[in-house]
Each structure stands twice: as C-alpha cells, then as structure tokens.
Amino acid sequence: xxxQQPFNIIILGTGGQGQITLLQILAKAAMTAGLDxxxxxxxxxxxxxxxxxxxxxxxxxxxxxxxxxxGADLVIAQEIQEAxxxxxxxxxxxxxxxxxxxxxxxPGEKNIGKEYILQTIKNFSxxxxxxxxxxxxxxxxxxxxxAGVFLIAFASYKKLIPLEPEIIKKALKQVLPQKYLKINxxxxxxxxxxxxxxxx
Amino acid sequence: xESDLLKTKNQKSLLLGNEAIIRGALESGVQFVSTYxxxxxxxxxxxxxxxxxxxxxYFEFSTNEKVAMEAAAGASFSGLRSLVAMKNFGLNxxxxxxxxxxxxGVPKGMVxxxxxxxxxxxxxxxxxxxxxxxxxxxxxxxxxxxxQECKDFxxxxxxxxxxxxxxxxxxxxxxxxxxxxxxxxxxxPKKSKKEALFVKNPDMYSTMAPRVFKMKxxxxxxxxxxxxxxEKSPLNFVKNQNSKSKKIGAIASGVSYLYxxxxxxxxxxxxxxxxxxxxxxxxxxxxxxxxxxxxxxxIIEELEPFLEKEIERLAKDVNPKLKINGKNLLPEIGExxxxxxxxxxxxxxxxKPDFDYQNHLKKVQEINLPKRNPQLCPGCPYHIVFSTIKKxxxxxxxxxxxxxxxxxATYPPYEIQDYLYCMGSDISIAHGIKKATKNKQKVIxxxxxSSFFHAGIPxxxxxxxxxxxxxxxxxxxxxxxxxxxxPYPGDVGINIENVVRACGVKNVKTLDQTNIKxxxxxxxxxxxxxxxxxxxxxxxxxxxxxx
Numbered sequence: 165x166x167x168q169q170p171f172n173i174i175i176l177g178t179g180g181q182g183q184i185t186l187l188q189i190l191a192k193a194a195m196t197a198g199l200d201x202x203x204x205x206x207x208x209x210x211x212x213x214x215x216x217x218x219x220x221x222x223x224x225x226x227x228x229x230x231x232x233x234x235g236a237d238l239v240i241a242q243e244i245q246e247a248x249x250x251x252x253x254x255x256x257x258x259x260x261x262x263x264x265x266x267x268x269x270x271p272g273e274k275n276i277g278k279e280y281i282l283q284t285i286k287n288f289s290x291x292x293x294x295x296x297x298x299x300x301x302x303x304x305x306x307x308x309x310x311a312g313v314f315l316i317a318f319a320s321y322k323k324l325i326p327l328e329p330e331i332i333k334k335a336l337k338q339v340l341p342q343k344y345l346k347i348n349x350x351x352x353x354x355x356x357x358x359x360x361x362x363x364x
Numbered sequence: 365x366e367s368d369l370l371k372t373k374n375q376k377s378l379l380l381g382n383e384a385i386i387r388g389a390l391e392s393g394v395q396f397v398s399t400y401x402x403x404x405x406x407x408x409x410x411x412x413x414x415x416x417x418x419x420x421x422y423f424e425f426s427t428n429e430k431v432a433m434e435a436a437a438g439a440s441f442s443g444l445r446s447l448v449a450m451k452n453f454g455l456n457x458x459x460x461x462x463x464x465x466x467x468x469g470v471p472k473g474m475v476x477x478x479x480x481x482x483x484x485x486x487x488x489x490x491x492x493x494x495x496x497x498x499x500x501x502x503x504x505x506x507x508x509x510x511x512q513e514c515k516d517f518x519x520x521x522x523x524x525x526x527x528x529x530x531x532x533x534x535x536x537x538x539x540x541x542x543x544x545x546x547x548x549x550x551x552x553p554k555k556s557k558k559e560a561l562f563v564k565n566p567d568m569y570s571t572m573a574p575r576v577f578k579m580k581x582x583x584x585x586x587x588x589x590x591x592x593x594x595e596k597s598p599l600n601f602v603k604n605q606n607s608k609s610k611k612i613g614a615i616a617s618g619v620s621y622l623y624x625x626x627x628x629x630x631x632x633x634x635x636x637x638x639x640x641x642x643x644x645x646x647x648x649x650x651x652x653x654x655x656x657x658x659x660x661x662x663i664i665e666e667l668e669p670f671l672e673k674e675i676e677r678l679a680k681d682v683n684p685k686l687k688i689n690g691k692n693l694l695p696e697i698g699e700x701x702x703x704x705x706x707x708x709x710x711x712x713x714x715x716k717p718d719f720d721y722q723n724h725l726k727k728v729q730e731i732n733l734p735k736r737n738p739q740l741c742p743g744c745p746y747h748i749v750f751s752t753i754k755k756x757x758x759x760x761x762x763x764x765x766x767x768x769x770x771x772x773a774t775y776p777p778y779e780i781q782d783y784l785y786c787m788g789s790d791i792s793i794a795h796g797i798k799k800a801t802k803n804k805q806k807v808i809x810x811x812x813x814s815s816f817f818h819a820g821i822p823x824x825x826x827x828x829x830x831x832x833x834x835x836x837x838x839x840x841x842x843x844x845x846x847x848x849x850x851p852y853p854g855d856v857g858i859n860i861e862n863v864v865r866a867c868g869v870k871n872v873k874t875l876d877q878t879n880i881k882x883x884x885x886x887x888x889x890x891x892x893x894x895x896x897x898x899x900x901x902x903x904x905x906x907x908x909x910x911x
Contacts, residue, residue: 178736191378201378202510202622203544206485207403207848213739228626229543232702234719245734252728253717265548270736272776279512284731 170223171202171326172231174253177242177312178268179213183341186240186312187218190199193327193335194222206228215246238324240315243268244294245276247285254288260324261285261292262315265299295363301351310351317355318363329356367417373551381540382407384511384547385477388518389447390419391550392473395560396439397423398432400818401847402451403486404541405479409449410848420555425850428818429454429788432475434461437531440474441569442560445522449477452492453786457819459497462531462742464571466501467579469529469586471563473522476503476533479541482666482699486538486773489786491697493667494535498644502587505533505644506599507618511545513641519550520599528586535643537666539619539699589893591645599641607634612712613654615671616664617643620700624664630718635709648673656682661689662682662711666700737775745841745903746770750778753808753837756887761806762797764790768812769846769905770839788819790842794834795827807834813860814844814852821867827896828868835890837900838864841905849907864898871897878903 171195173190175183184205194201219231234255241263242248250261263285269275284293295318297311312335319325320332329352336348368377369387379387379726385408389397399409409425422439429450435454436448450458451859455478459724462476478494481487504524506517514536521532571579594600616624617640630633638654640646654826655661655675663672672690679686693708694700703721710717719773740746750773757763757780763782765771766789774781785792793811816838827834840860844850854860860875871893883901892896 181736188378190650195376195378195546201545204539205542206538207406207542207543213736215734215736226545227623227629228702229539229545230623230701232626232630232706232719233721235702246736248731248733251731252725255724270734271739273735276732276734280732287727300871 168224170221170226171238172236172253173220173238173240173325174231174236174250175218175220175240175242176246176249177216178246179216181216181242182312183216183218183242186316187220188324188339189313189332189335190220190316191222192338193331194220196331197327199223200226201316202226202229204303215249217249231296238262238291238319240319242266242312242315244272244278248276248281251285251288256288256290257347259289261289262319262324263292263294264311264315265296266311282309289344300354302357304354305347305350307347310348313351314355317352318359321359366411369411370415370551373549376546377549377551378544379511379513379515379547380407380542380544381508381514381536382542383411384514385449385518385534385536386411386417387547387549388419388515389475390552391515392519392522393445393553393556394421394447394522395444395555396436396446397421397448398424398426398435398446399449400429400432400454401844401850402429402454402479403847404481404536404538405449405451405454406847407541408452408477409850413850414592425852427853428457430458430461431439433465434459435463435809436474437461438472439560440470440472442562443472443558444560445473445474447477447518450479451487452480452494453479453487453489455480455494455497456492459501462497462501462503465531467576467583468569468572469583470525470531471529473525474531475518475521475525476531478533478535480535480537480667482537488767488784491667493670495643495670496668498533502583503533503644504528504530504590505535506641507535507643508540508641509618509621510540511543511547514540515547515550517599521900524590528590530586535618537619537699543619546549579767582806586849587645591648594642594645594647595649597642597647601639602654603637603639604634605636607636609633609635609713610657612661613637613658614664614709614783615651615654615675617641617671618666620664620666620705623700623702623705626702627709630702630706631709631713631715633709633713633715634738635713640671641697648678651675651678652682655679655686658683658686660687660689662693662708662712663688663702664705665690668696683836738772739775740769740772742908743906745877745901745905746773748880748883748903749837749839752877752880752883752887754778755781756884757806757808761808762794762796764807764809766790766811766815768815768839770810770812771812776886786819787815788823791820791823791834791836792826794836795823795830795832798832798834799830803833808891809834811836811838813838813840813842813854816860817853817858821863824864824869824896824898825867830834831895833893833895833897835887836896838900839897840900842908843905845905845907849905860900864900869896869898872900873898874900876900876903877901
C-alpha cells in the first residue's frame with residue numbers, strides 16, 4: 165500500500181451471515197501483507213438476526229477501530245437493504261459499494277425497493293456494483309454459504325481492495341476450519357473465472 | 365482465535381481486546397478465573413471455559429457476578445492469583461462485596477475486569493458507567509485503549525495488586541473489548557507448584573467495627589501511596605509535547621484516545637495530549653502540570669463528565685481561567701465516534717473540518733433505512749410461550765420481563781412486555797404490583813433459567829413469605845442463551861422445580877410448552893390461584909443439542 169491513510173472497509177449484513185468470519189479473513193490477509201490493523205465488531209444482542217456492521221481498517225498505522233462518517237473506501241453489503249446503512253460512512257469522492265443482490269425481508273416491514281436503494285447509494289458512492297453472489301454460488305457450487313467470501317474475493321480480483329487474491333487465499337487457510345476450506349477455495353476460483361467472463 | 369491466543373512468546377497475534385486480557389492473565393500466571401456471562405465481557409469466560417484445564421487454571425461460571433467476585437477473592441485469600449470478569453451491570457451486583465473488599469485488601473494478586481457498553485449495543489436497562497465505582501470503592505483502575513494495552517495492563521494490574529495488597533480493576537468498553545489488532549505476545553510462565561492455603565488472619569478479613577475504621581484509614585493511606593506511583597507511571601503520558609500549538613490541549617483515556625489520534629490525523633494538526641491509562645487514582649500533579657499553561661483543554665470521555673469534573677477541581681488551583689471543554693461539545697448519551705472529536709476540535713481550534721459532516725449527515729438522515737430489530741431465532745421455544753400469553757392475557761394483565769432472550773418479547777410481533785429491569789427484578793416487581801393493586805390486576809412474570817439462579821430465588825421466596833400471587837413463568841431452555849450458550853447450574857442436575865418447591869411454592873408445574881393445550885390450561889388455572897404459582901417451560905434452546 166502506498167498511501168499513508170488506512171484503507172477502510174465496512175461490512176454490512178444481518179446476524180448469521182458471517183460478517184465476523186469475513187472480517188477475520190480480511191484482517192489476517194492484511195496482517196500477512198505486513199500492515200497494521202484495527203477492527204471493530206459487535207456481539208450479543210445485536211447478533212440475533214438484527215443488522216450487523218463491522219469495521220476493518222488497515223495501513224501503515226491505524227488508530228481508531230471505528231471508521232469515521234464519510235471515511236469508508238469500500239462498503240461490502242451482504243444484503244441489499246442493509247447496504248443503505250453504508251451511506252453514513254461513504255462519500256461520492258472515494259467510496260465503492262459491492263452489494264450482494266439478496267433481499268432478506270424484515271418481519272412486519274415493507275421491503276425497501278431495489279430502485280430506491282441503488283438510486284440512493286449512487287449519491288454516496290463512486291461506483292456501485294450489484295452482484296447476485298448468492299445465486300451464482302448456489303448455481304455453480306451448489307451452496308450459497310460462501311456468498312460472503314465471493315464478495316471479498318470479487319473485491320480483490322477487481323482491485324477494489326489493496327489485497328491480492330493470493331493473500332486472501334492464504335488467509336482463508338488460516339481462518340477457516342479444514343472442513344469448510346475446499347468450498348471456499350472453490351469460491352475463489354469461481355470468482356476468478358466469473359470476473360474474466362460474466363461479471364461487471 | 366484460540367490458536368492465535370496461545371501462540372508462543374514474541375509472536376504477533378491478531379487478538380480481540382477480550383482475548384488479549386486472557387493472554388495477559390495467562391502471562392501473569394493466573395490460577396483462578398470466575399465470571400458470569402455478560403456481553404461485552406462474555407468472551408473472557410467463554411474462552412477460559414474451553415482452555416482453562418489445559419492451561420492449568422481453575423475456571424468457573426459462577427451463579428452471579430457477586431458470587432464470582434467473592435469466589436475469586438477467596439482464591440486470592442488462599443494465595444492464588446485470581447481474575448474475575450463481568451459487564452457493567454455485574455459490577456453493580458457485586459458492589460456490595462467490592463466495597464468491603466477494598467477495606468481488607470487481598471494478599472495475592474486479584475484483578476477485576478469490567479466491560480462497559482456505551483450505546484447499549486449488547487445491553488438493556490441503562491447506559492451504565494463503571495468509573496463512578498472507582499471513586500466510591502477506591503479501587504485502583506487501569507483503562508486500556510488497544511488489545512496490546514489490554515494484555516500489558518492486566519500484567520501491570522497483577523503486579524500493582526500484589527505490591528499494594530489491593531484488588532485492581534481493568535475497565536474496558538465495547539470498542540476496546542471487541543476491537544482486534546496485532547498484539548506482541550509475552551511468555552506464559554510455568555504454573556507454580558505451591559499449594560494454596562488460607563492463612564487465618566481475622567484482623568485482616570473481619571470487617572467489624574471498630575476495626576473497620578482502622579481499615580478505612582489503611583485504605584486511604586494505601587491510595588495516597590498509590591498516588592505517588594501514579595505520578596511516575598508510564599501509563600499516563602504526554603504526546604505531542606513539542607507541537608507548535610501550546611495553548612490548546614486534550615485529555616483522553618480508553619478508546620476515546622484512539623478517536624482523538626484519528627481526529628488529529630484527519631485535521632492534519634498536532635496538539636499536546638495527556639493520555640490516561642492509569643485512571644484511578646488520577647495523576648493529579650501530572651494533570652495540573654499539563655493544564656497550567658493552557659488556554660483551553662478538551663476532555664474526551666464517553667458518558668458522564670467524570671474526568672471533566674475532576675479537571676475542573678484541579679484547574680481551580682493551577683489555572684482558574686482555563687476554558688474546559690467536554691460535554692459542551694460532546695454527547696453524554698451514546699458512544700463517541702471519531703467525527704465527533706473532529707468537529708469538537710475544529711470548533712476549538714477554529715479550523716475547517718476535513719469533510720462536510722453536517723451536510724452529509726443531513727443527507728443520510730433523509731434515507732429510509734431498514735429497521736431490523738433483533739429477533740428470536742426461527743424455532744425458538746419462546747415463540748409458543750409469547751403467543752400463548754398474548755392470547756390468554758387480558759388488556760389489564762401486566763407482563764414483566766427481564767434480562768435474556770425473552771426480552772425480545774418487547775418487539776413485534778409480540779409486544780407484550782410491560783416492564784424490563786435487571787435480572788431477578790420482575791418477580792419482586794410483580795409482587796409489589798399485586799400487593800399495591802390489591803389483586804385487581806393479574807401479573808405474569810417471565811424469568812430465564814440462568815437468571816432464576818442469578819437473582820430470582822430471593823424474589824420468589826419473598827412472594828411466598830409476604831404472600832402474593834403473581835404467575836411466574838420460568839423459561840428453562842437449558843442454557844444461558846443470550847450471551848452465547850454458556851452452561852448454567854441446571855447442567856449439574858440442580859432441578860428448578862425442586863428449588864421452587866423448597867421455596868414454599870405449592871402451585872408448580874413443569875411442562876413442555878409445545879404441548880400447547882397443557883400449557884394453556886395451566887396458565888388459565890394458575891392465573892386464578894390465591895397464592896404464587898410457577899410454570900417451568902422446559903423446551904430447550906434450539907442450539908443446546910448442537911453444542
């Protein structure tokens with residue numbers, strides 16, 4: 165990394181989508197790259213199917229574990245409505261959004277329309293990429309559990325994160341239990357193929 | 365991760381603040397650890413539960429925080445280094461014991477870890493600030509900012525504890541406890557083979573008048589001696605002493621210090637900073653020295669203006685004209701964020717912020733954000749309980765809850781919770797309502813299994829002793845679910861129905877609530893009883909068998 169300022173990522177989703185695992189993968193990858201890191205996560209009540217927001221920052225020297233308002237370089241949303249929560253941390257000048265095209269309804273609430281979401285985020289982002297990660301993983305790998313890893317691998321291949329795919333691969337091996345490793349490495353390969361062919 | 369936590373000396377590991385506290389305790393040769401689960405302190409217990417045996421450490425989940433602290437003190441009295449961990453509310457529960465414990469002191473290192481939760485991310489009940497216990501209990505307290513400091517401060521805390529024969533507290537907040545960063549590891553020593561022994565010394569341990577007044581004098585003297593150490597402690601230091609700005613400074617501690625560094629970096633400005641790691645007793649001379657030549661100071665702290673009040677007091681002596689900024693620019697409600705410090709500093713320093721925060725915020729506030737409340741898990745056995753009670757209770761029926769997954773009865777689709785306080789409270793409140801309303805209203809009180817053992821039993825005895833008739837539903841899901849499925853006293857066969865009967869309750873029924881007819885009939889029947897009645901709903905948490 166060239167810049168003195170840390171690289172700031174917000175990961176959003178709902179409880180149970182594995183945000184903390186994604187955070188650990190990115191943090192390990194940054195550590196392998198020899199960078200300083202700070203992350204912030206929440207446990208307990210907030211995990212019971214509620215909204216989950218984790219912060220990860222890496223660079224030469226990182227102070228605050230929280231990303232400031234308008235300070236995110238990248239927002240990764242595992243659910244499309246939750247992506248809206250990234251706007252607080254984003255700005256048109258620097259922030260890219262990668263959004264999983266998946267809607268998890270909120271009991272008793274009306275779904276927020278995709279049009280509205282994308283239109284709103286446009287005002288807070290440099291580039292917004294919507295990917296049906298859930299569907300692609302389900303179709304090509306027979307399971308959607310690795311949709312989150314798909315998103316971070318995508319960010320890496322598209323150079324939207326200053327961490328090479330090889331480093332992400334190493335981090336997967338460090339963080340994931342043996343029994344889940346293969347499917348995640350397959351996901352990484354799948355992203356490489358898709359980026360070359362089908363994806364935006 | 366545990367493998368990172370247990371790596372060998374001199375390696376660098378990515379650890380959460382709470383994991384770093386565990387590592388610090390292991391590097392200090394801790395021998396006895398106790399806790400009651402409570403987020404944001406939970407991981408300390410969860411991880412010790414898994415690793416303690418292999419590490420040669422005694423570990424227990426105690427029935428509540430007061431019991432946990434007393435047990436840890438007993439271990440220290442017997443010559444073992446002990447650590448007890450809890451969340452802020454737990455310290456309130458334990459405080460009845462904490463205050464006299466400071467009078468007597470401890471012969472062997474004892475560290476109390478307390479985790480506060482500004483913004484109530486994992487808390488109901490209140491936005492509690494444990495700093496006030498420092499003053500009242502006179503407990504030496506360290507406040508780490510980073511995981512590295514979490515580890516290092518625990519080691520320092522054990523040393524201080526033994527040097528001054530006093531328990532020492534580590535106060536962290538959510539953003540320290542659940543912050544991860546690289547930590548350089550130290551050595552985990554071999555376990556001491558020395559046998560523990562309680563050496564009798566009633567003069568030390570019996571807090572009876574008139575001895576208690578001498579104890580208080582000894583405590584005050586001890587704090588005076590610690591004050592001397594604090595003045596020289598490297599945990600309190602001045603940063604940017606030689607910056608160009610000499611008239612405006614800032615004082616911070618814990619995670620607020622990190623936000624301050626972030627803010628200054630974003631504003632591309634340097635001002636002198638006094639960082640307080642050793643938080644109680646405060647280094648008064650060092651503070652006076654820091655503020656005496658300033659025109660303005662910014663005190664950066666979450667929740668109440670604890671430090672601000674202390675600095676106002678100290679400024680009277682050395683710099684009465686000092687403009688003290690704190691809660692005039694920063695909120696007293698909710699946690700701080702880096703941008704709050706940026707805005708406060710830009711006001712004081714009269715510089716333009718690095719970003720148009722206000723305009724940006726205005727635009728963000730116009731967004732229709734998803735409102736996703738925490739939910740009971742699909743298949744949770746509480747669903748049936750709440751839907752049945754909602755169906756069977758009249759508009760006039762009062763329904764009380766307390767701390768556990770069942771507090772989610774507050775949210776849609778149930779919305780049946782009429783009050784919520786601390787553990788054990790809803791049975792006693794139900795009793796009070798019953799007595800006050802002379803039985804005109806029916807009252808149903810929910811309590812979890814772990815909460816029942818924590819603080820419910822004395823309240824239940826009170827309903828029998830003072831004769832009132834609420835219906836109490838004990839939700840026995842066979843675990844401490846909300847905080848991460850920790851074990852509970854039921855695991856060793858303590859039968860809740862036997863306990864309830866032994867308290868003198870006659871109307872008791874243990875049932876599986878998925879047998880809806882039996883559950884409904886029992887609720888209807890018990891609501892008409894003249895004496896207290898208890899239903900124990902035994903369907904386990906869906907995660908119990910997956911453990």
